Amino acid sequence: MQTPFTNLTFCIRTFGCQMNKHDSERIAGMLEGLGALPVEAIEDADIVAFMTCCVREAADTRLYGQVASLKNVPLRTGSPLAKRIVAVGGCIGQRDGEKLVEELPHLDVVFGTHNLGSLPRLIEAAVEEGGHQVEVLDAASSFPTELPTAREHDWAAWLPITIGCNNFCSYCIVPYVRGREKSRPLEDIAAEAERYVAAGVKEITLLGQNVNSYGRDLYGAPRFDAVLDALDATGVERLRFATSHPKDLTDGVIERFAKLRSLMPALHLPVQSGSDAVLAAMNRRYTRAHYLDLVRKLRAACPGIALSTDVIVGFPGETAKDFEDTFRLVDEVGYHQVFTFIYSKREGTPAAKMEDSTPREVVQERFDRLVDLVQTRAFEANQADLGSVVDVLVEGASKRDGGLLAGKSPKNQTVHAPVPSGSTAEALAGSIVPVRIDEARTWYLAGEVVDGR
Structure with missing residues (x-):
């Protein structure tokens, strides 16, 4: 079925946290579902969307520089559009709204953290009507997981369990741009995880500005330990979560690191x-x-x-x-x-x-x-870990050497190893292979894939 997006190309640039990365997957899912084609290079894109972070000043500077630079980038040959559509969303979109188009007049669309689903409509209006399309809502009317998604990797999935934040750390702007904390029902989280596992996902990462306080708004007290139990019961091979506020880390959650098969031995605190x-x-x-x-x-x-x-x-x-x-x-x-x-x-x-x-x-x-x-x-x-054998979830070829595969250990360390004879890094992507660690550096491990332990 033809849509206004059929055969248009799009590129997404993402700054900031895992929640922004997941939001970008939602945007990709919506645009691909409408017939648009993803491309890597901005020069090849009819639509460029920036998913932004405003936690630090450097992110603002980077965004303004990249958006301003697009004024001089010509449209690809054969584009059906008269001009490239440039959209800014995420936290800077939520915070600045109309101010963005005042300072970046060639910007076409601004949307916030609460209305990802509005982006296709705003882009369509920008194409057909021209002018600036700005829509920033004060709160979300639905949980963003109701939107389609196009995951970066088939074997890994982000799974938001809360949105927003109630902590109001004195240095942090997140509660003002992401809103107050809202939890998803536990049964919805478990059902989504079961669908991922059935589709072959090996690793699920639970997301929230503070996952440890999950459920306080729904159940009167945090129930994050129950979420971990439910996800472990799905049979997923690897389970992670971010981010974890120390004030809400309970003994029950800590105990799950000893009890649950799938919960990886790594924690960002x-x-x-x-x-x-x-x-x-x-x-x-x-x-x-x-x-x-x-x-x-x-x-x-x-x-x-x-x-x-x-x-x-x-x-x-x-x-x-x-x-x-x-x-x-x-x-x-x-x-x-x-x-x-x-x-x-x-x-x-x-x-x-x-x-x-x-x-x-x-x-x-x-x-x-x-x-x-x-x-x-x-x-x-x-x-x-030197001399041990660790199970590595292969992500693909190493960026520093195409002859090496790269992946993550259970502790979330980057691991490099030569690609075994007769295989390729691409073929192994998404599989878990044992690697004997022969070298331990500051930011990575290296070794050889072995047949057994």
């Missing part, structure tokens, strides 16, 4: 700071001691668990002692991976009004010291 004073100013609602107690419980339940975290350096008012508290916590925990950030002021958040007199060069020196420690401890953490 953002600490943000190791200083109680800074944590209070951030409105994180836990202490350093509480966080370290969670780490001890996790390692008692799952001794080999790989922990990752986020750390902000240079939060307003951070003293030398505050930073040393953070430095010592990172050293004590020994994370496999730490995402380090220099504080970025976000207008509209309480932290944006906080005074800070710390010189930029001091913040940079602290940041550099922390990065050096992170790399040292990550290298040390990976040595534990």
Whole structure:
């Protein structure tokens, strides 16, 4: 059946978190369902959609630069459109709305986090009527999982269990652009997971701004441990989740790392700071001691668990002692991976009004010291797998060497290995193969595919 999108091409550029990546899959699913064809290069696209993040200032700068650069990119030969349609959605679309078209007049469509399903209608209006099509809603009328999806990989799926956030950390704009927390019914989550498993999905990643508080709005108390039980019962081979707020991580969820076959031994547990004073100013609602107690419980339940975290350096008012508290916590925990950030002021958040007199060069020196420690401890953490055989979910050919396959270990480490004779990385993609680890570096493992253990 012909639609206004039949034979049009589209390209999506995604910034930010896993929720944005999943939203991009929803957009691809809608456009492909209407007959549009996905392309990799912007130059080949009749429609370009940017799914945006506004957590840090660098994301704003990157978006404005990329959208502005499209003014000088000609349409592909044979395009049925008079001009390329450029759309911006996600968190910057939600936050800025009409302001975007004032500053980027060649922008055609702006939509927010609550109305992904409006995009085809807005694009069609931009083609037929011209002008700027801007629609940003204050709240979602339905859960976005009702929309079709085009997954990046057949063997892996994102599965949102909540949208929005109720935490209001003082530095974070997410609750203002994603809205208040809303949970999906448990039976809907389980049914979607069962469909994925029946379709051959090997790994499911549960998504939410704070998965640990799942169900508080529906059931009066968090029931994330029940979600994990239900997903494990589907028979999925690998189960992961993100993101996990420390204040809501329960003993029941921690116990699942010891009990559930499918739950992978890896957890992203953002600490943000190791200083109680800074944590209070951030409105994180836990202490350093509480966080370290969670780490001890996790390692008692799952001794080999790989922990990752986020750390902000240079939060307003951070003293030398505050930073040393953070430095010592990172050293004590020994994370496999730490995402380090220099504080970025976000207008509209309480932290944006906080005074800070710390010189930029001091913040940079602290940041550099922390990065050096992170790399040292990550290298040390990976040595534990040297000489072992790990099961690797193959993602395809390595980007650094096409003769190598690349995949993920249960601990979510990147693993490289030569492609076995008689096969290809593409043929192995989506399969789980045993790899003997002969080399353990800071950010990856390497070894050989073996026949058995």
